[in-house]
Amino acid sequence: xxxxxxxxxxxxxxxxxxxxxxxxxxxxxxxxxxxxxxxxxxxxxxxxxxxxxxxxxxxxxxxxxxxxxxxxxxxxxxxxxxxxxxxxxxxxxxxxxxxxxxxxxxxxxxxxxxxxxxxxxxxxxxxxxxxxxxxxxxxxxxxxxxxxxxxxxxxxxxxxxxxxxxxxxxxxxxxxxxxxxxxxxxxxxxxxxxxxxxxxxxxxxxxxxxxxxxxxxxxxxxxxxxxxxxxxxxxxxxxxxxxxxxxxxxxxxxxxxxxxxxxxxxxxxxxxxxxxxxxxxxxxxxxxxxxxxxxxxxxxxxxxxxxxxxxxxxxxxxxxxxxxxxxxxxxxxxxxxxxxxxxxxxxxxxxxxxxxxxxxxxxxxxxxxxxxxxxxxxxxxxxxxxxxxxxxxxxxxxxxxxxxxxxxxxxxxxxxxxxxxxxxxxxxxxxxxxxxxxxxxxxxxxxxxxxxxxxxxxxxxxxxxxxxxxxxxxxxxxxxxxxxxxxxxxxxxxxxxxxxx
Numbered sequence: 001x002x003x004x005x006x007x008x009x010x011x012x013x014x015x016x017x018x019x020x021x022x023x024x025x026x027x028x029x030x031x032x033x034x035x036x037x038x039x040x041x042x043x044x045x046x047x048x049x050x051x052x053x054x055x056x057x058x059x060x061x062x063x064x065x066x067x068x069x070x071x072x073x074x075x076x077x078x079x080x081x082x083x084x085x086x087x088x089x090x091x092x093x094x095x096x097x098x099x100x101x102x103x104x105x106x107x108x109x110x111x112x113x114x115x116x117x118x119x120x121x122x123x124x125x126x127x128x129x130x131x132x133x134x135x136x137x138x139x140x141x142x143x144x145x146x147x148x149x150x151x152x153x154x155x156x157x158x159x160x161x162x163x164x165x166x167x168x169x170x171x172x173x174x175x176x177x178x179x180x181x182x183x184x185x186x187x188x189x190x191x192x193x194x195x196x197x198x199x200x201x202x203x204x205x206x207x208x209x210x211x212x213x214x215x216x217x218x219x220x221x222x223x224x225x226x227x228x229x230x231x232x233x234x235x236x237x238x239x240x241x242x243x244x245x246x247x248x249x250x251x252x253x254x255x256x257x258x259x260x261x262x263x264x265x266x267x268x269x270x271x272x273x274x275x276x277x278x279x280x281x282x283x284x285x286x287x288x289x290x291x292x293x294x295x296x297x298x299x300x301x302x303x304x305x306x307x308x309x310x311x312x313x314x315x316x317x318x319x320x321x322x323x324x325x326x327x328x329x330x331x332x333x334x335x336x337x338x339x340x341x342x343x344x345x346x347x348x349x350x351x352x353x354x355x356x357x358x359x360x361x362x363x364x365x366x367x368x369x370x371x372x373x374x375x376x377x378x379x380x381x382x383x384x385x386x387x388x389x390x391x392x393x394x395x396x397x398x399x400x401x402x403x404x405x406x407x408x409x410x411x412x413x414x415x416x417x418x419x420x421x422x423x424x425x426x427x428x429x430x431x432x433x434x435x436x437x438x439x440x441x442x443x444x445x446x447x448x449x450x451x452x453x454x455x456x457x458x459x460x461x462x463x464x465x466x467x468x469x470x471x472x473x474x475x476x477x478x479x480x481x482x483x484x485x486x487x488x489x490x491x492x493x494x495x496x497x498x499x500x501x
Contacts, residue, residue, distance in 0.1 A: 041100040044162050048094070049087050051158040052151060056083035059146035067142070082139055082147065085129065089122040090155075112156060113479045119152045178203040181238050181270070183261060184249030186210050192249055192275075207241045209234035211250070211257070227257065231264040238268050245271045303440045303475050311480060316414050320407040327401060334365055334389075334398065341389040344370030347402055352419035355442045360411040362419055363402035367393050397490070403445045415483040416444025417471035418455070428464050435464075438471045441478075448474035448482075451489040 056079035094100055099114075130139075180203050182189050189208055198205055211230050214223040238246060246268070248261045258274065265272050289298035304312065324331075335346040348366040351359050367390025386394065393399040406412040412419070417438040420428070429435045449455065449470035454463075474482070489495075 040166055044100045044159070044166070045091055045094070047158050047162045048091060048155060051155050052087040052090065053080065053083045055151045055154045056080070056086075056143075056147045059150060060140070060143045063140060063143050063146065079143060079147065082126070082144065085126050086122050086151070089125055090118060093118055093122075112481070113477070115156055115159070116152060116479055116481055119155065123148055178245060179206045179241075179243045180204070180245045180247055181207040181209065181241060181243040182247050182249060183209045183234055183265070184211060185213060188249040188251065203245075206243055207237055209237055227260055231260065235264055235268060238265065238270060243270055245273060247273045247275050249275055304478060308478070312413060312483070313410075315480070315483070316407050319414060320404045324404050324408070327404075330398075331401070334393070334401075337389045338366055338387075342369055342387045351422055352443070353422060353425050353439055354411055354419060355439060357425075357436070357439045359422065360406070362412070363405050365393050365399040365402055366390070367399045397446075400445050407445065411442075413442040413444045414446070415474075415486045416442050416447055417474065418447050418450060419443035428461075428468075431461055432465050432468055434472060435468055437475065438468065441475055446486060446490040447471060448486055451486050451493055451495060453495040 060079040129135075182192065182205060184192075189210060209230075211234075212226060214226055246265050248258065248265070250257050250261055252258070262272065262274075287298050289296060338344075338346050344366060346366060348364045348368070349361045350364070352362045354360045367387060368385040369387060390399070403412055407414060425435075447470075449467040452470055454467040454470055474486075
């Protein structure tokens, strides 16, 4: 076994040669690093507090200016009490979730979805507390609404700025970032360096201990003695370097070696991690989970939890019902134009796969000539089957409006991956990786792929792969704000109408 020497930056000092003391001081932990990390975490929390209080005060000041044409003095404001209730819940929740941890900010940064969920929950609790204490009348509704609407964007922008400052303050050479030590066989450690940029990971490798491969033909006693020697030396090095974390990179197949490594490094005051497979890089949100009394590594949660499904379904039902009532005259006008343009039914219904690959009939305004016993064929540019009215409907996306009926029936959502014809689904599922994941959520009238111009005819597998990648991005990053953004873009964005044929 051998230990990696100091990295080149410390082996090759500049023209003015540093002494050994300076070289070792560069890799050993600083006494003040804990205080520095605590200061950065405190600054993040203080930034959230100041942002919440300032947003509430500004909302009230603007209200007094426009409603009463007078300046707001600090003594007459009630926004501080409202901001206090919100900030107490936000800060305590973030502390419990370790949101102000420097490592979390270096790797994840501000997460809009988590922040939005926390903001909505905080306001729900404020409303419950106000109702229970009968103090809701103490606050202006206009101020509360302004604070609610402006607070989340302000909080996100503030956190974004603070994370930028934190990342500048914690450069790769900074002693404040996490210091790790790697342990494993030479090929596994080489694979780690080949597939990871430690600067991007927000950490610093201060030492590496290589385990020697033992010939399988050797006696068990010889192999055990050699492994014990390697581990004893590695533990001594770790005790000297005092890293924050030790990563064991031994493959999963070497279960006995992993157990011996774990037993050895449990003796040192550092966090111990197993990272024995490339599967860790495929699923960045891995976590240990318990189901009943059974433990396992959770590589992915349900696309939407029960609360998110209920929220999304409630919005779908409300908006679809209102839209059908308001658009009834437009529906009648389109129906008459279709009848006058060509013989056949007003609506076209085709079988598609929906949630969990359950087939359903999707409604559309008929945009093509009626063909009896016709074999399915995807519409193409300048397709002769498209009627004059149908061309207008397809170009303006109006042919999709009857799918509001599918939304009310619970077969579709307003926003989600667009359902494809059954023939397409069966074909592309065999040729495109993760294509079937599109069916893990309810299909939508519009989606992230559509507002980015990825719609219409798919001439190659690459065309469909781009569309699928956008659908999977939507599934993995869903939020109610993303749904609202997609619905708005569907109406006003030019890209949403691109390739509409």
